[in-house]
Amino acid sequence: MRFRYVTPTTKGRWYPTKAEAEDAAVRAGFGHREEHRRSNGEPGRFYAHPLVWIEEG
Numbered sequence: 001m002r003f004r005y006v007t008p009t010t011k012g013r014w015y016p017t018k019a020e021a022e023d024a025a026v027r028a029g030f031g032h033r034e035e036h037r038r039s040n041g042e043p044g045r046f047y048a049h050p051l052v053w054i055e056e057g
Contacts, residue, residue, distance in 0.1 A: 002028060005048075006055045014057060021054050022046040 005012040005025035012028065015021040019042070025031045030052045034044025048054070 002057050004055050004057070005052055007049075007052050011055075015029075018054055019043055022048075025052055025054070 002014040002016060003018045003021035004014050005021055007030060010028075010057070012021065012024050015024060022033070023043070024052070026033055026046070031046060031048040033046050036044050038044065043056060
């Protein structure tokens, strides 16, 4: 399974994990993450721009 962020006008490249696709969306300015990591060490929750979604392929 692979993942990428998608907007109405842009598609990101494919990543092997959902977290990497979310990080790419954050770097592109299409969302943000909570600063604090979760108790199990995973990155904080991802908040996408309203017109952005993570596509599975």
